[in-house]
Amino acid sequence: MRTIAVFGAGKLGEVLLSGLLRAGWSADRLLATARRPERAQELAERYGIKVVDNETAMLEADVLTVAVKPQDAGVLLADLGPKLPAGKLVVSLCAGLPTAFFARHLPEGTPVVRVMTNTPALVDEAMTAISAGPHATAEHLALTEEMFRPLGRTIRVPESQQDAVTALSGSGPAYFYFLVEAMTDAGILLGLPRQVAHDLIVQTAIGSAVMLRESGEHPVKLREAVTSPAGTTINAIRELENHGVRAAFLAALEAARDRARELAAQSG
Structure with missing residues (x-):
C-alpha cells in the first residue's frame, strides 16, 4: 500500500x-x-x-x-x-x-x-x-x-473540461441550497411554518435525486410524470419559464466557468 x-x-x-x-x-x-x-x-x-x-x-x-x-x-x-x-x-x-x-x-x-x-x-x-x-x-x-x-x-x-466541471458540480451544491432557500421562502408565503417547509423540500430533493440516479430515466420524462394536463405543476412550470429560470441557469453556469478560467489565468 x-x-x-x-x-x-x-x-x-x-x-x-x-x-x-x-x-x-x-x-x-x-x-x-x-x-x-x-x-x-x-x-x-x-x-x-x-x-x-x-x-x-x-x-x-x-x-x-x-x-x-x-x-x-x-x-x-x-x-x-x-x-x-x-x-x-x-x-x-x-x-x-x-x-x-x-x-x-x-x-x-x-x-x-x-x-x-x-x-x-x-x-x-x-x-x-x-x-x-x-x-x-x-x-x-x-x-x-x-x-x-x-x-x-x-x-x-479531459482536463479541458475541468472549468465546466467546476461550474457544474464543484459549485453545484450552492445552486441547490439556493433553490431550497427560495422554495422555503415560498412555503412560508403559502402559510407553512419554516421547519415544515424545510423538511418537505429537503426530503423531496433527496427522493428526486435518488429517482434520477436509480431509474436512469431522462429528467424530462420524470418531470412529465408529475405534470398533469391543466394541473398545478404545469402552471408552476409555466411561471418558471415566464421568468426565464432556465436561461438564468445557463447564464449562471457560463459565468462560473468564465470565472474559473480567469482564476487559472491569474495563476500565471
Whole structure:
C-alpha cells in the first residue's frame, strides 16, 4: 500500500484523510501537513496519523496531494519542486489551477493528476472529476480514483473540461441550497411554518435525486410524470419559464466557468 501525504490538511484535506481511513487505508500510511501546531495536534489525535513538515512529507510519501488554497500553491511548489525525488505522483485539489501550472514548478516528467470534488464529500456523496496531466498514466488515474472513491462517485474527464466541471458540480451544491432557500421562502408565503417547509423540500430533493440516479430515466420524462394536463405543476412550470429560470441557469453556469478560467489565468 502506498503512502499518501496531504499538504494543507484543512477541511477538504481532512475529508480525504477520513475517507481513506474508512476505506481501510492504514493510518501509518497517511501523512499530513498543517500550518498551525494546534491543527497538527488535532489531526494526529483524531486520526492517529503523523503530521509532519512539508519536506518530510515529500520524502516519505509516494503520493503528494496538494490541498492548499490555490493562491498558496505557488509558494509550496517553489519550495518543494527543486527537491522533489523522481517517481512521486502529485494530485492537485487546487481549484482552477491547471496541471501546466504544476509542470512549471516541478521536475520534468513529474506526473500530475487534477481533481475537482465538491462538498458532499463530507457525507460520502461527492462527485469527483479526475483529469490526467501530460505525464500521468492509467495507473496514476486508477490510484487517484481509489483515493477518492470512498467520498462518493468518480469520473474521468479531459482536463479541458475541468472549468465546466467546476461550474457544474464543484459549485453545484450552492445552486441547490439556493433553490431550497427560495422554495422555503415560498412555503412560508403559502402559510407553512419554516421547519415544515424545510423538511418537505429537503426530503423531496433527496427522493428526486435518488429517482434520477436509480431509474436512469431522462429528467424530462420524470418531470412529465408529475405534470398533469391543466394541473398545478404545469402552471408552476409555466411561471418558471415566464421568468426565464432556465436561461438564468445557463447564464449562471457560463459565468462560473468564465470565472474559473480567469482564476487559472491569474495563476500565471
